[in-house]
Amino acid sequence: RARAPLRAVLTQDGGAVAELLASKAAEVAAVKERCAASLTAEEHDDTFVLRFVLAADGVDEAAANLEETVAWRASKADMLAADQPPFADKVAAFLGGEAGTFLSETTNDACPLAIIRAGSIDAKQLMKAVTVDELCDWFLWNKEQAYKACDAETRERGVLVQMITANDLSGVGIGQDKDFGKALGTSSKLATKYYPALQSTVVLLNLPLVAKVLFAFFKPLLPEKVLAKVKVCPGKTTSGDIGECPFATARLAVSSLPKFLGGQGA
DSSP: OOOOOOOOOOOTTOOBHHHHHHHTHHHHHHHHHHTTTTOOTTTSOHHHHHHHHHHSSSHHHHHHHHHHHHHHHHHTHHHHHOSSOTTHHHHHTTBOTTOSEEEEOOBTTOOOEEEEEGGGBOHHHHHHHSOHHHHHHHHHHHHHHHHHHHHHHHHHHSBOOOEEEEEEOTTOOSOOOHHHHHHHHHHHHHHHHHSTTOEEEEEEESOOTTHHHHHHHHGGGSOHHHHTTEEEOOSOTTTSOGGGSHHHHHHBOGGGSOGGGTOSOO
């Protein structure tokens, strides 16, 4: 699916970069001093470091996460710079027509929106074709695309741009593949560390009757900071009106959402 151009916005969790840098100047300076041996002025400026400061509980955590991220990015430089996700040939063979992750400009404030359709993924067969580490890299490559879009718009417009993730759970049952869940959980935890202050909100749509079982399965795999941002929309977009969801009405541009999410778009 083609990725629409993304516009900068002042999201509910964002703010003016200049003001954030002014309020966090001491913390940013302290983190940069501790990590000086790992940083370069060209790649790791104050705006880059700011996200680590905003997401961490103190300078120690921010510095540790930053150093680990810089090392990880160096080890995955070729993957992160690639135009296509790693192991795309293996993964694509088991994805439905709109499964996986793609970015779309379908929010009222033009915040980047990533849509994931887990029910369209043949997880059991997928995990026979790829390893947990390979799928984890696939997830992280997609997160990198969201980060690049948000970072570019943040720098151009001067506001902290963050993304929303919509998880369409229609068609998802209780028989979840453990390795798929491990890849999802591991990549989510790593993304929280490697891409701090990037995720604004996670919206869960079309929860099945076994939602409690699904939550019990996925909850231990997801970071607390991710769970704190979860919003659950009631009803079914496949047969009802997504406008009944208070969050969707407030943040999502229903007129341009895909039809499978109850919108009027393609």
